[in-house]
Amino acid sequence: MNTQAQYLKAIYLTQQQEDGPASTGAIADLLDVSPASANEMIGKLEERGLLEHEKYKGVDLTDEGIQQARDALQNYCIIERFLVEVLEVEEFRTEAKQLEGVIDETVAERLDTIIDREPQCPDCFNADDDVCELLETEAEAVSD
Secondary structure (H helix, E strand, O other), X not given: OOOHHHHHHHHHHHHHHHOXXXXXXHHHHHHOOOHHHHHHHHHHHHHOOOEEEEOOOEEEEOHHHHXXXXXXXXXXXXXXXXXXXXXXXXXXXXXXXXHOOOOOHHHHHHHHOOOOOOOOOOOOEEOOOOEEHHHHHXXXXXXX
């Protein structure tokens, strides 16, 4: 089950990739859900004032939606970095995706005290590759 934070993160990343409003289909694809499920959650997020949805145009996050999406993305990056740096998990992307919906902000903050997160986080996240650019460089260096 995808959480509000996962939807906001997905919309934020999709908007970056599309350089404009995020299409419902792209959001559904990124989250591996049906377009109907994505539409349902988009409606709920719109009611909460986190985004604006215009049919046939797409979804735009509000300022509050952007802030919550960036917080969710930062938590995701913390989880990824913890999995790589501390636990040395090879399939860290898969694990991070599974953990992001169950690790809350408090736990992420505690994990953050253990890792060496870059100050530009979450701006270092590459939406196209679905990973922190800096982390990928480090992971590739470890495997070389």
